[in-house]
Amino acid sequence: MIFHQLFERETSSYTYILGDSATREAIIIDPVLEMVDRDIKLVQELGLKVKYVLDTHVHADHITASGELRKRLGAKVGINRVYGLTCPDVQLVDNQELSFGPYVLKAISTPGHTEGCMSYVVEDMVFTGDALLNRGCGRTDFQEGSSEKLFYSVRERLFNLPNHTTVYPAHDYKGMSKSSIQLEKEFNPRLNLNIQKEKFLDIMANLNLANPKKIHEAVPANSWCGLPRGSEHMKSGYVEGVPTVSVEEVHSKLGHIKVIDVRSIEEFNNELGHIPTSQLATLGEEFQNFLENYKQDEELVFVCRAGVRSAHATVYAISKGISKVYNMEGGMLAWNELGYKVEKDLGGS
Ligand SMILES: [Fe+2]
Numbered sequence: 001m002i003f004h005q006l007f008e009r010e011t012s013s014y015t016y017i018l019g020d021s022a023t024r025e026a027i028i029i030d031p032v033l034e035m036v037d038r039d040i041k042l043v044q045e046l047g048l049k050v051k052y053v054l055d056t057h058v059h060a061d062h063i064t065a066s067g068e069l070r071k072r073l074g075a076k077v078g079i080n081r082v083y084g085l086t087c088p089d090v091q092l093v094d095n096q097e098l099s100f101g102p103y104v105l106k107a108i109s110t111p112g113h114t115e116g117c118m119s120y121v122v123e124d125m126v127f128t129g130d131a132l133l134n135r136g137c138g139r140t141d142f143q144e145g146s147s148e149k150l151f152y153s154v155r156e157r158l159f160n161l162p163n164h165t166t167v168y169p170a171h172d173y174k175g176m177s178k179s180s181i182q183l184e185k186e187f188n189p190r191l192n193l194n195i196q197k198e199k200f201l202d203i204m205a206n207l208n209l210a211n212p213k214k215i216h217e218a219v220p221a222n223s224w225c226g227l228p229r230g231s232e233h234m235k236s237g238y239v240e241g242v243p244t245v246s247v248e249e250v251h252s253k254l255g256h257i258k259v260i261d262v263r264s265i266e267e268f269n270n271e272l273g274h275i276p277t278s279q280l281a282t283l284g285e286e287f288q289n290f291l292e293n294y295k296q297d298e299e300l301v302f303v304c305r306a307g308v309r310s311a312h313a314t315v316y317a318i319s320k321g322i323s324k325v326y327n328m329e330g331g332m333l334a335w336n337e338l339g340y341k342v343e344k345d346l347g348g349s
Contacts, residue, residue: 001103001123002046005168005177006039008032011062011214012171015039016127019048020101027100028053028075029120029127030170031065033226039065040072050075051100052090054107056129056170057117058083058222060143061212067225077225080109080116084319086241087225092118110157112150113138119158125166126181132158133169134176135188140204142211142284143219147204154191159184216264216283220312242311243318245326247334250275250301258298259328262287262313263305272332273342275303283309291320300325307331 002019015035019026026048031039043050053066053075066077067087078090078098090098094109106121110131117138120127130138132154140147158167163182185193190203212218221227250259259278261268268274281290283304294300300317302310307330314327328335336342 002026002048004042006035006042008035008062010034011212012173013059013062014168014170014172014177016168017042017046017048018100018103018105018122019046020103023101024048025100026050027098027105027122028069030054030056030059030129031069033063033065033068036065036068036072039069043073052076052078052098052105054078054092054098054105054120055222056119056127056131057114058085058143058219059170060215060219061171062214063218063221064226067227070225071227078107080107080118082109082111082116083223084315085223085225086315087223087227094118108157110150110153112140112146112148112153114143114145115149117153121161121165124162124164125168126158126161127168127170128158129170132167132184132188132191134167134172134174134179135184136173137188137190138171139207139209141207141209142215147201148197150204151191151197151200154184155193159193216309220283220309223312223315224308242314243326244311244329245301247328247330247338247340250303250328251335251338251340253299256299257301259301259303260290260313261303262309263303263332267305269345271344272305272336273344274332275335276341276343278303283313287313287316291317291322294322296322296324298324301328302326303328303331303335305331306333 004017006015013032015031016029050073053069070077076089078092079088081091092107096107098105107118110117110119113130161181165181167179259275261278261280262283268280281287302313304310311327317325
C-alpha cells in the first residue's frame, strides 16, 4: 500500500494519503486547506486517482481542503451524516465501508470530541481523528462534545481493535507520529485501562483550555467542506439546501421579522455596521443561548458578513427544531452594496 503521513505545522495537523499501488486508487483523510497544493502535487507525483476525501470530523482549528480537492481532483467528499451537512457527497454512517483498489476502509462512529467524530480503519491501521491522540485525546468542551461519550468511544470501540493496530491521529503536539492500541491501553494518561470513567470525566472537566484561534472561521467554513461562499460549488446549489432570503426582502420586511446577526461584536460595529433593529447573537455559546430561549413566534433571519456563517446558523437552528428561519444571502457585504442604512457602535448587547 502507498502510505503518506503529512504534517501542517501551524495547527499540528496530520493529513494521510493512502493508495493502492496497482489500481492507483487513493483516499485522503483530513486535508488542510493551506496545504492543498502540497497534497495535489504529491498525488500527481504518485499518479494517484483520489476516490474519496474524508474528514474524521468538523474541525475547529483549521479549514478542511475537502471541497477544494473535490473541485480539483474530482474526488468524493465524505463525513459523518450526524452533522447534517449538505456539502458532502457521501454521508457516512457507522460501520460503512468504502473501497479503494482492493482495500476497504471502515468508518466507525467514535463520538465525544464532537458528536459526529468518526475513526477510519484500514487493514491494521486506525485513523482516529481527535478521539484518540498519541498519549492523549481531543477536548470535549465545544461542538456538542461529551467526555462520557468519548470514554466509551475509546474504551469500547477503539480499544476493541487488535492490540497491534497502529493509531494515526489527526494531530500531534508532542513530536510523535503514531501509536498503537496496545500502547494507548497501557500509557495513555487519560484513558489507559486503569483509569475509571469518573476519573476521566474529572480530568476532562478541568483542562481549562482556550478556544482554538480559528474556531469561528473554521467551524462554519468546514460546514461547507471548506469552500468559500460564492465559489462555483456554492452557486450551483448548496445554498439551495438552506432556506434563503434576499437582502431586498429583508429590507422590505424590517420591523416584521427578527434579524439576528451571528458575527462577533467587533464585526457588528465595524465599517460594515449592522442592520437597524438587528440583534447580536454571536455564533457559539451566545447563539446557542439565544436559540434555547427563543419562543418561535416570529420569522428569524440570520445575518453575517458574507452569508456563510449565517447559513451554518440556519442549518443549526433547523436541526434544533426551529422553523421559519432564513439565511440572508450575501450578508452585510450585499446589504452595504445596495446602500441600505446601517448602524454602528451601538454596543450591540
Ligand atoms: Fe478536532
